[in-house]
Amino acid sequence: MSKILVVDDELDISELVALHLARDGHECVCLTNGLEVFPYVTSHQPDLIVLDLMLPGQDGLTVFKRLRADSRSRTTPVIILTARAQMSDRISGLELGADDYLTKPFSPRELALRISAVLRRTQRVQAVSEVKTGRFLLDRKNMKLFLDDTPVDLTTTEFKLLATLMENDKAVHTRSELLREVWGYSDEVATRTLDTHVKRLREKLGDAGRHIVTVRGTGYQFCVTLPDS
Amino acid sequence: MSKILVVDDELDISELVALHLARDGHECVCLTNGLEVFPYVTSHQPDLIVLDLMLPGQDGLTVFKRLRADSRSRTTPVIILTARAQMSDRISGLELGADDYLTKPFSPRELALRISAVLRRTQRVQAVSEVKTGRFLLDRKNMKLFLDDTPVDLTTTEFKLLATLMENDKAVHTRSELLREVWGYSDEVATRTLDTHVKRLREKLGDAGRHIVTVRGTGYQFCVTLPDS
DNA sequence: CGCGGCTGTGACGATATTGTCACGAGGTGG
DNA sequence: CCACCTCGTGACAATATCGTCACAGCCGCG
Numbered sequence: 374m375s376k377i378l379v380v381d382d383e384l385d386i387s388e389l390v391a392l393h394l395a396r397d398g399h400e401c402v403c404l405t406n407g408l409e410v411f412p413y414v415t416s417h418q419p420d421l422i423v424l425d426l427m428l429p430g431q432d433g434l435t436v437f438k439r440l441r442a443d444s445r446s447r448t449t450p451v452i453i454l455t456a457r458a459q460m461s462d463r464i465s466g467l468e469l470g471a472d473d474y475l476t477k478p479f480s481p482r483e484l485a486l487r488i489s490a491v492l493r494r495t496q497r498v499q500a501v502s503e504v505k506t507g508r509f510l511l512d513r514k515n516m517k518l519f520l521d522d523t524p525v526d527l528t529t530t531e532f533k534l535l536a537t538l539m540e541n542d543k544a545v546h547t548r549s550e551l552l553r554e555v556w557g558y559s560d561e562v563a564t565r566t567l568d569t570h571v572k573r574l575r576e577k578l579g580d581a582g583r584h585i586v587t588v589r590g591t592g593y594q595f596c597v598t599l600p601d602s
Numbered sequence: 603m604s605k606i607l608v609v610d611d612e613l614d615i616s617e618l619v620a621l622h623l624a625r626d627g628h629e630c631v632c633l634t635n636g637l638e639v640f641p642y643v644t645s646h647q648p649d650l651i652v653l654d655l656m657l658p659g660q661d662g663l664t665v666f667k668r669l670r671a672d673s674r675s676r677t678t679p680v681i682i683l684t685a686r687a688q689m690s691d692r693i694s695g696l697e698l699g700a701d702d703y704l705t706k707p708f709s710p711r712e713l714a715l716r717i718s719a720v721l722r723r724t725q726r727v728q729a730v731s732e733v734k735t736g737r738f739l740l741d742r743k744n745m746k747l748f749l750d751d752t753p754v755d756l757t758t759t760e761f762k763l764l765a766t767l768m769e770n771d772k773a774v775h776t777r778s779e780l781l782r783e784v785w786g787y788s789d790e791v792a793t794r795t796l797d798t799h800v801k802r803l804r805e806k807l808g809d810a811g812r813h814i815v816t817v818r819g820t821g822y823q824f825c826v827t828l829p830d831s
Numbered sequence: 832c833g834c835g836g837c838t839g840t841g842a843c844g845a846t847a848t849t850g851t852c853a854c855g856a857g858g859t860g861g
Numbered sequence: 862c863c864a865c866c867t868c869g870t871g872a873c874a875a876t877a878t879c880g881t882c883a884c885a886g887c888c889g890c891g
Contacts, residue, residue, distance in 0.1 A: 529819035
């Protein structure tokens with residue numbers, strides 16, 4: 374469900390945590406060295422990071438500060454793990470804007486619950502702006518489409534058309550409905566504009582263009598799953 | 603700065619907390635009875651609620667569940683106060699989506715820090731003073747840009763524009779959004795001001811100017827990494 | 832007071848996007 | 862099987878958007 378990065382030099386803790394997270398359906402990656410964190414985060418974009426402060430290579434607090442200073446990871450949720458003796462570190466972490474922290478020793482169930490709570494907050498925001506269905510991810514806020522995680526450049530009209538079609542899987546949109554919602558036409562017009570745009574959209578989508586299904590005499594629908602043929 | 607509602611039947615705790623919060627510039631209101639919370643929240647819309655579980659009238663957990671069930675308060679940040687003996691309640695609170703919790707006895711400073719951390723997440727009150735990403739280092743405090751560790755002289759408007767674009771990697775900023783945030787325009791204006799400044803900024807950045815990407819029909823985005831081409 | 836730096840503006844050209852047209856392909860009903 | 866209707870497509874023109882440039886105004890400083 375979500376990509377969780379766990380950074381802890383104690384392998385028994387990481388493995389126990391990973392087991393719990395996998396049970397919740399998350400994809401979990403474990404790192405043990407502070408120097409590995411930043412390169413991993415900027416290239417893999419995890420949904421959440423569990424970060425121990427006591428790390429070899431580069432200590433957790435330095436790693437955290439760097440994550441918060443970089444525009445690619447400054448909003449990535451981070452839960453900091455602290456030892457009881459490190460009360461001052463935990464307060465420093467809070468001051469830097471960690472999303473949560475947990476004091477060792479902790480129960481894996483509690484960590485899993487905190488992770489769920491943080492993800493719920495951050496994914497609630499995402500749910501409003503993103504539509505993810507099948508091979509498609511539609512980012513409304515940024516007017517971007519990703520197909521198989523690859524960005525596809527769409528014009529604003531193409532994006533609006535696709536977004537309208539994807540709003541409800543398999544919903545059939547009439548031509549007049551699409552012309553009204555995407556183009557603002559208010560009355561019946563005989564125009565090939567819609568056809569041309571559907572064509573251009575299908576071209577840009579390549580083989581995934583067939584997810585836009587023509588309903589003859591009515592309009593078009595978007596189908597995530599297609600019958601094999 | 604923010605309206606904080608503190609709900610605790612122990613007045614000495616509430617008053618100590620209120621004193622600390624006032625020191626941080628917050629406006630603090632204290633309630634002692636669980637039945638008073640919901641009516642107050644729906645009419646006053648506090649920015650954050652500190653909620654003790656042990657309450658007369660209506661216990662804190664029931665109050666919290668009601669807050670989360672109502673659309674007016676579903677997203678209001680809540681920090682739950684628990685006694686050490688109530689470990690099961692604290693986990694129940696997390697499962698319901700509390701933003702944080704604190705176990706009694708606690709230091710008022712720690713609560714104040716947690717409140718700041720939660721408000722920071724929900725309100726984006728503070729911006730990181732330094733943004734370092736890729737070849738760029740943006741020093742907000744001194745209004746300085748360093749490109750490949752070399753200082754680049756920017757005017758105040760150029761700096762504000764770049765800082766806004768760099769806030770979140772790949773976030774697309776519309777023209778009207780940029781005109782509002784950098785120039786303070788409040789309505790739609792047809793102006794080439796933004797284009798001219800983007801041009802001047804790109805000139806000063808040299809080859810790194812291509813990190814400012816035009817999104818036709820929408821505006822601009824800042825991309826730390828660019829596709830090779 | 833003059834000069835230089837900064838900023839905003841409008842005109843114009845370049846580029847991208849969009850709409851239209853004509854024609855053919857494909858589907859459907861009689 | 863044929864006529865008719867609907868849709869797809871390629872080419873082209875129109876329109877919208879962005880980039881650029883030159884200039885003017887403002888402000889601060891020497």
